[in-house]
Amino acid sequence: MELQEWIDKAFELLIDFGPKVIGAIAIWIIGSWVIKAVLKSLRKVLNKKDYDPSLQKFLLNLLSWTLKIVLIVVVLGTVGVETTSFAAILAAAGLAVGMALQGSLGNFAGGVLLMIFKPIKVGDLIEAQGELGVVKEIEIFTTKLTGLSNREIIIPNGALSNGNIINYTTEGTRRVDLTFGVGYDSDIKQTKDVLMKVLTSNPKVLQDPAPTVNVSELADSSINFAVRPWCNAEDYWDVYFGTTEAVKEALDAAGIEIPYPHQVEIQKKEA
Structure with a gap:
């Protein structure tokens, strides 16, 4: 009788839980297939949009784990396991982790935005x-x-x-902003011609947009010229330093004075 009772109980459990177990297995198999299909489709979309590989990997892993957790909760609920408390524990744990990693999550969100909007x-x-x-x-x-x-x-x-x-790279070209001062005895037109010749003789200075030379300021001891050549972004520093050196040499050769600070010492003779 004892054996018969165990057999009867086994049949009762099989009748009660058999359909649930079969349903849970079916849900797991179908859910796993759906998750793979979703991840495959998302991977194609991300590749087509040319998102950063590290972002693709992170998003795919994040979605994969999220969907798997949801699938596990659904399977447990199908078998008859109470999932309300389980979901509450997951939510509380997620909230605690989110608060603890608030700064890191802000950096993560910023990284996602940088990779998406580029x-x-x-x-x-x-x-x-x-x-x-x-x-x-x-x-x-x-x-x-x-x-x-x-x-x-x-x-x-x-x-x-x-x-x-x-x-500085997005537009492909950059403007180099330079200022040079000459003495008040200098001829403005001559100075502009000398400065413009320096720019036009530099092969890395673009002719479109055209470089410009204009008087920008009548300072205390100098006439200041705003020199504005354009160049490709990668040539910026070559044009910056090359123009600065070439302007000094060209002004010296033309006899145009570059003023520098003078200090006058006045001595008072005691009576």
Whole structure:
């Protein structure tokens, strides 16, 4: 009888839970197939949109784990396990983790925005958060720049995405802003001709837009000229330093004085 009772109970459990178990297995198989199909479709969309590989990997992993957790909760609920408390525990844990990682989540959100909207890309010369450098790498939480003195600069993506970004590379060309002063005895037209010749003789200075030379200020001891050549973004520093050196040599050759500060010492003779 004892064996018969166990057999009867087994049949009762099979009748009660058999359909639920079969249903749970079916839901798991179908759900797993659906998750793979969704991830495959999302991967195609991300590849077509040319999103950053690191962002693609992160989003796919995040969606995969989220869908798997949802599937597990559904399967447990199908079997008859109470999932309300389980969901509450997950929600509470998620809230606690979110509060603990508030700063990191802000940087993560900033990284996602940078990778989706692409205001900057690797190789761009940018100025942001008081730093100037070439974008070396855009990661999920931080962006790395290479400074002009070959320093590695790491900027949190939260601050980067919420602050002002000056991208010197986007337009392809840059204007070099230079100012040179000459003495008041100098002829303005001659000086402009000399400065313009320096610009037009430099092969890295673009002719469209055309360079300009104009009187910008009548200063205390000099007539200041605003010299504005245009160049390709990658030639900026070559044009900047090359023009500065060439202007000094050209003004000296033309006999045009470049004023410099003079100090006059007055001595009072005692009676």
